[in-house]
Structures are given as C-alpha cells and as structure tokens.
Amino acid sequence: MSSPIRRLLLGNPIPTDRTEDERVGPLGGLALFAPDAMSSVAYGPEEVLIVLMAAGTAGLAYGVPIGVALAALVAVVATSYRQTVQEYPSGGGAYAVARENLGVLPALIAGAALLTDYVLTVAVSVASGAAAVTSALPGLFQHRVELAVACMAVIMLLNLRGVRESAAAFAVPVYGFITCVLAVVLVGLWRLASGSLEPLPDPSLETTSALSLFLVLRAFSSGCASLTGIEAVANGVQAFREPRGRNAAWVMTCIAAVLGTTVLGVSVLAHRLNVVPQPDETVLSQIAECIFGRSVLYYIVQGMTALILILAANTSFSGFPRLAAFMAKDGYMPRQMLNLGDRLVFQNGIVLLAALAGALVVAFHGEVTRLIPLYAVGVFTAFTLSQTGMLVHWLRNGGPAAGARAAVNGLGALCTGVVLVVIAATKFTHGAWVVCLLIPAMVVGFRAIWRHYRFVASRLSLDMAPTVQPVRNLRLLLVGGIHRGTLEALQFIRTEGPDTRAIHIEVGGEAEPRVLREWARWEKEIPLEVVPCPDRNLAGTLVEYIEAEQRQGGYDYVTLVVPEFVVGTWWESLLHNHTAFWIRFALRAHTGVAVVSVRYRL
C-alpha cells in the first residue's frame, strides 16, 4: 500500500523501542478483553431457557439452578486462570501452558481449538451485529453481508492502528454496556425485593419433550456459551503494561465478577418475571422492558447490547494474532505471523483473522447462527488442557502454597473436563462433530509446517557447509537491438572489480547482532555493515541506504545481491517472507539499481 494512504489509515509508524508505551493498563485491558465474555450475557441465559422451554413450566424452573451452576463455573474458571496469568506473564494461555507441561500434541490441540474459536467469534459477532442493524432498518437486509464485512474492516483497521488506540476506541461502548447490564440486574433485583415490579402473565407453554436429565444437561451446555471469551485475557497477557501478571489477573477478576453477577441476575429475573424466549424479542430486552418500560433507558440498553455484540469480535483481534505469533515462534504457524507491523502489532495475524472470518460470513451469506454450537467444544477443550497443564505445573515445580494452587487448578480442570464431556455428548449431532474433525486436521497442518521449517533449517545449516570457493560465472547480455538502453547495459556489464560490501539490516533492534560475529568466521575480505531499522521497514531502509550511496558515494550503479531459497511446492512458499520480491517491488522505479536473486535450492 502506498505510503500516504497507509499513514492515513494506520497512523505514523512507531519505533520498536517504544514497545512498552504501546501496552495497556488494567482499564484499557478491560476494554480490549471484556467484550467477548460480556457479550455472552446477551445470549447465554436465553440459550438455556430455549432448551428448557421444551419441557414447559416445569422445565423453566431449572433456569435458576443452571444460572447458579454457570456462575459457579465462571468463578472456578476465572480463579484458575488468575493463577495462569500470574505464572505465565509472557502469555500464550492454554497453548503455552499445555506446551510446557503436557507436551506438543495437547498444546497443538489447544492452539487449534482457540484459533478456530477466534475465527468463529468474529464471524458470528459481526454477522449478528449486522442482523441487529437490518432488523431495525429492513431496507438494508440485502446488504447485510457487505455491512458485516464493513464492520469487520473497521475493527480490523482499529486493531492495525495499535493496541492503545483500539482500547481507547472501545472503552466507551464496553464500559457503557457493563453499566447498562449491571443497572438492569441490580435495579431489577431491588425492585423485585421491594415488590414494585409486576411480572408478566403466566405463559401458556406447549410441552414438546419430557423433562429429563439429558434435557437439563443440554440446557446447561447451551448456557456454557456464556463462558466463551473468558480465556482471551490469558492469551493476551503481553498486551498489558508491567506488572503484567497482576494487571491481567485484575482484569480477569473484573470480567468474572460482572459476568457471574449478570448471568445469575438475568436467570433469576427471567424466572421471577415469567419471561420466556420469544422469536421476535430477546430475553434481555423483555427484562429491560419490564423494569424500565419503553423509556429512553430501555433503548440505551438495547443499543449498547447491539454494539457489544459487534465488539465481541475485537477480543478475537487481540487474541488470535498473539496466539498465532506464539505458535509461529515455535514453528507451527507461518513465520509471517511474527512480523511486527508499523504500529507494533502482529499485522499479518490481524489480516488473516479478518480474511478467514470474512470468508465465513460471505460463504454463509451472513447466516452464521448455525456456527454457534461449534464454539463451546473448542473453548472447553482449551480450558481443560490449560487447567490440567497448570495442575501438572504445580505438582512438578512446587513453590509456596503449591498444594493449594494445584487444588484450585485441579478443581478447574475437573469441572471444565466434565462440562466438555457433557457438551460433546449433548451437542455432537448439533454440529460439535465438525470441530472434532477440524481440530485433528489443523494439528496435522501445524506439524507439516513445523517439519517444513525444520527441513529448511537443516538445509541452511552451516554444520556441513563447504568453504567458500571460487566459481565460474558467465555474464550474458541480452541484446534486442542496439539502442541507448543497450549501451547502458553494456557500460554496466563492463565494470570490472567493483567495490563489494555486505549489509545486514537489523530489524530486531539489537546493537551487536549475532550475524556480525558469525560473518567474521566466514569472510575476511568483504566487510559487513549493520544498518539499524527502528521502524521495521526493511525495504524502505534498504532503499534509503542505496540512494545515499548513489548520491554521496558516487556510484553509478548498485548491484544488490539477495540470497533466496527455492522451495518445492506452492504451500511451502506461503510459509516464507519473500523478502527478495518485496525488495524488488520497492526498487521497481529506481534506475541504476540491479537486483540479483541468487537462488539456492534446498
């Protein structure tokens, strides 16, 4: 993208040494990580009632106990994760914990489950946000896919602009929604207690199914959708300012407290107000209407709910790129996921997430509710693996109060494991089987990527490399006709004994990079110059260097030699950065610069 448009959309590049400034404190962290978890209040308790309704009034009576169970589960999971974020302040969540304590396979399973979950979250949340808009403005219905994609593009751009800017942008709607939903619950419970709230008339329900343990369990596992998004904090600890672990733990506690309170409150209010799910009005809307009437307050609650449903996507934009980068560092994802963009975010992960979720929205024509059952299986797989990993961690490493901590994580692992079995059993035919096929396929893909990188590394290794020897080179000038261009090329090809120099562009910010020491071992005559590159724009720095040499060094030509290795298949070539291509692109309009790729077949 050309520079002025890029700057307009993304802002000015931020130097690498300002990484710490680009992190967020606890308040910003809440704005970044709460939306996904909080948005589930809007649909979690409702999912429970939809299942229970099949067993009539007797079934609906189980709404409150299930609400209590869900709130308890939130408390257990959050307590367990608080320990995780404090013990693993470098982030990575379930993937990192499983990798260190359980081995590679469980880690890859957790990674696959979480990546899938992030993509689904984005697709479902922007599509349901667009659905909320088009039910208010039916004229836009035919443009719902474009609308969803446009919402996603805006969220993507905000995330590409950096962590701090997106936290600032999302703070108002997130805190607004939390205030609204707490107000509904607290005002509702207070008015219930004071007897000033009129319940709806007893609904006459048709009983279509007997009340059974399976039905109650299925209702419970539907309600577990409320817990999705709670793990995002653990994957994104790196986004927090120091002390990272404590900041992240605080945010985790806040989310859990609000989530538990509201899930429980909404369940109680729904039961006491005789609210049952309606096809054309949500449970939360009915409760808000009972409490506030059709006042301004009611419309504010509805507006905030629509907004938080769209913003749930934002949490994934914080989680997915960090997890992908974490896995890329270990060689399980393409290494482009590690590239830090202009604004110190993992820009390729952000764009990949938007592309995958956008493809889902387009492929399903914006009707993504069918994807919802797929969620919970992945999330609870990650929960269970993460807590089990923590249990192993405490048992293996000990430390102060290791026994108590192991007990907390063990309880977490047990609870989430049981819930996972319940979800898988009750939801298998409702779509959970897709996830059971997808996750192993993804694990196979991760391992193939890892094998490829290991193969490349072995072929590039210098352990058995020959010494540098003189070789024969034929210089061939292609002549189409004799004109000025030919003479230019002839001048170039006749230069003898040109000045030769090697340069290394230091993107990482190290003052004395390892490459300098290694160069000295292999080459004595040709000097290696290290050029700093604080804005991580390798091609741009190179162009500036070459221009300076041509202007000040008096060189008519610069011949730039770029080593490039050739891989065997198209999918392997997707796993590399193609630096030579981008350099050639950046230099496309420069005359006097010849780019030479010296290719090395692995």
Place this chain on the structure above:
Amino acid sequence: MSSPIRRLLLGNPIPTDRTEDERVGPLGGLALFAPDAMSSVAYGPEEVLIVLMAAGTAGLAYGVPIGVALAALVAVVATSYRQTVQEYPSGGGAYAVARENLGVLPALIAGAALLTDYVLTVAVSVASGAAAVTSALPGLFQHRVELAVACMAVIMLLNLRGVRESAAAFAVPVYGFITCVLAVVLVGLWRLASGSLEPLPDPSLETTSALSLFLVLRAFSSGCASLTGIEAVANGVQAFREPRGRNAAWVMTCIAAVLGTTVLGVSVLAHRLNVVPQPDETVLSQIAECIFGRSVLYYIVQGMTALILILAANTSFSGFPRLAAFMAKDGYMPRQMLNLGDRLVFQNGIVLLAALAGALVVAFHGEVTRLIPLYAVGVFTAFTLSQTGMLVHWLRNGGPAAGARAAVNGLGALCTGVVLVVIAATKFTHGAWVVCLLIPAMVVGFRAIWRHYRFVASRLSLDMAPTVQPVRNLRLLLVGGIHRGTLEALQFIRTEGPDTRAIHIEVGGEAEPRVLREWARWEKEIPLEVVPCPDRNLAGTLVEYIEAEQRQGGYDYVTLVVPEFVVGTWWESLLHNHTAFWIRFALRAHTGVAVVSVRYRL
C-alpha cells in the same frame, strides 16, 4: 499458460518459415470471411420491413425497390473493393488505402470505425446466437451471458489455433447456410413463377405513421446493415495464399453475388407472399415455412441460420487482429498486437477482441440489440474513405485503364458517401451519436500512442549517445543471517573477471540481422552471438541456451543482464512487451541464474 495445457488447446507451435503454408485458398477464404456478410441476410431485409410497416401496406410496397437498391449497392461496393484488394494485396483495407492516399487522419478515422465495428459484430452475434439457443431451451435463459461468453471462447480458441484450422472448422456451416438460403430463394422464386406457391392472407396493418421520403430513407439505411461484413476480405488479404489479390477478389465476388441475390430474393418473396415481420417469428422463417412447410428442410434452414449468426463473430476474429497489427506497425496501436503467436496468428489481437466483446456482453447482460444501430455508421465511414482513397490513388498514379477504374471507385465513394449521410441523418438519435463521439476519442488515443512510441524511439536513438565509458558499480550483498544461502551468494559475488558474452535471439528469422552489423560499430571486445528462434518463443529459447551453457560450458552461474527502460505512467507501460518480466518468470525455478535488469529512464 503452462506448456501441456497450451499445446492441448492451441496445438504444437508452427515455425516462422511455414507462414505460407498457414494461408488459405479461395474456398477456405470464403469460409473465413463470408459469415459476417452472409448472416446479414437473416436480419437485413427484415429491418427494412419493420420500418416500412409503420406506413401500412402502402409502405410495404417499397420493400422490393429498396431490395433492388441494396443489391445494386452491394454490387457497386464489391466491384469497388475488388479493385482495392488487387491493388493492395498486403491488406489493411480502408485503413491502408486511406493512409496512403488521403493522409493520417482519414486513415485513423477508418481504423477506429472498423475496430469498433469488429467488436460490436462479435458482441451482437454471440449474444443473438445465445438468444436463439435460449428461445429454444428457455431453461438456459438465466445462463445466456455465460453461454454467449462460452461460444466466443470456442471461436477465440479456434482462431488461436490458426487460420487454416478455423477455416476448416467453419467450412461446413458456412457452405451449408449459403446452400440453404440460395435454395429458399431459388425454389421460392421458381414456385412463385410456376404459380404453385400460396401467399399468406393479406395482413391487416395499423398505419401509425405517414408514408414519407424520410421513412423510406430510414428503411433503406436500416437495410444497409446487410452490407456490414463485406469489407472484411479487404482487411484480411494477407490470410490468402498467392496469388493473394486474385483469390481475395474471387471471394469478394462470390460473397457479393450470393448476398445480392438473396437480399433481392428475400425482398421479392416477402412482398409476394404477404410476409410481414412478427415479434415471435422472423421473416426468413416465415418464407421458409411457406415454401417447405414445417418439414425437415425448414428446420435445417433455421438451424443453419442460428449457426451463421454465431459464426458472424468469426469474420471479426480474422479482421480485427490483422487491422490492429497493421496499425501497430505504424505505431498507432500497442506493439504487442504485432506478436505472432505459436500458430502464426496475431494472438494478442484475438484475445483483446474477445476481451472487449466479452466485456460488452457482460455489461449489457447479453441484451445487445441496442448496439445494432451503431454498426452501419462505422462501416459506411470506412467504405467511403476506402473508395475515396482508391479514387485518389488512380488519379495520382495512373496506369492502364486508370480512368475506368477511377470511375468505378468514384461511383462507389459517391454511393457509400450518400448512404453514410442518409444513415447518420436518419439514425442519429437512434444511437449513431455514440459512434460520432467514440471515433474521435479513439483517434485521439491512437495519436497519443504514436507520440509515445516516437518519444521512446528518440530517447533510445544513438544519434547523440555518449561513448561507452567505465562506470563505478557498488556490489552489495544483503545478509539476513549466516546460512548456506548466504554462502552461495558470497561465492557468486566473489567471482572475478567472469566470461562476458552478448546474445541476440532472432525471432524474425533473418540469417544476418542488422543488429550484428551495428554491434560491431559499438563494441569490439565482447562477442555477440545470434541465436535463431523459429518458434518465436524468446524466453524458451533463452532458457535452453542457458541450460546448455551450464551443462556443457561448465558455468556454475549465469548472470543474465537485460536492458529495460522505465516509462512514466501505467498506460505507457501497457504499450511495451515487458520482455524482462517474462524472462524472469520463465527462469523463476532455475537456480544458478541471476537476472539483472539494467533500467534506463527515458
């Protein structure tokens, strides 16, 4: 396109020295060039009656005189063009004649008119062919655009396979249609004369418009659509085997004879059989039904008519690429139009024509009948300019019987000129105004292209070039890390005093190309080798040469230096062949070959 698929679709490449074998005789020429002209029988007389019908039975009575006038016009135009093709056997038609005798501006106007006409012909004929298919099979109606594009793709592929193959493929339907339409006319007239033919009942027509001179003239100019396509032979004389002029003249006579006979015959039969245009049945179909009943013969006539309507597109595929190449040779079209493809056809012109016509079909959703009025203006502009040019030619050059010949072309110019004024006047508001805007715009474009090429040539000219001087070159090795790839590049950059050689790949087939003599003037040390390239595949020949040097010459590396010039804007860069890009692409998987573009800013 990769080679096996390319060979399957296009066949094996044909060497340049077999050009003469790839030309057609008079019978093949008729198959190539007749469809466009012949297909107009299917709609030309009908267009006349549609206009006349507005004035009721009194109006329809003018059908026969107009038919006589059209047949006379066909005779005049064909006689006139017979002289053109014999005098200009290198082809180019109206453009070439106007360029030589009238100057650049009239030539460009004629070229613009003809190119527009070719594109319109393809779009209209494939779309009306698709319409004929979908009226028989209404289930395909929603796929009419894809159907039209698919028909065009088949015709395009046949033309890319070469002149001889497409002439062979189209011979059966073309001769079939000629036989059918002659049978209808001759059997019809004979049965009329013998009184065995029953006319239809007198139609009761509503008179919506008074019979006026303007109405009759408008009917006549609608009928002039019958003459479109007659000029294609003159533009494609190069496609004929020697003696070209005589072969082309013979084909021209055949087309004119059949066209004149059938236009006149259909007009007479329509009048005598009381046939009037119906919205759901064509005039030709009604006449055939009167004569043959709903017998097998009737359905053969209908099938052949549908086929010839689609094949009318093929004539344009013979004319457009040749005219574009002719104009490219003079610098008025992109020089890619001159590239001879694998099968000795101007492949870029063929692809460009298909792309433009395809875009029209898609843009108009396959409803291209609105474009029909645009035709005749362009065609008669070209006719008039061509005949006027011939008149000037005879007056200026003299020669045997120059006076008589000047009279023939003068009469042609006068008739077509008068018809052009009539068409422009009567059809201006019906769409002819679009052509009156388009042609000047195209002329401006042609001149911009010509100015660009003249600018490039002046900048590449050696008239004021400096002598070849030693220059300073900085060789820069980009080091990302120290690995085997880096060592390979280091070996490469350390080669000193490499062997240097220049090569010229001779695509034109000359044994002693001019470039050899010029090279000797500019360079004494570096030898220039000329490599023949009979299949005109420059990149392929180069790859073979380099591979042979690496295998047999013992070179570890080949550095290929390609001079390339940089133009200022994107549209200018469309006017060049981008040889460097295609060479790089052909060598993308070869290791040990470094391609160096030495760019020269104009």
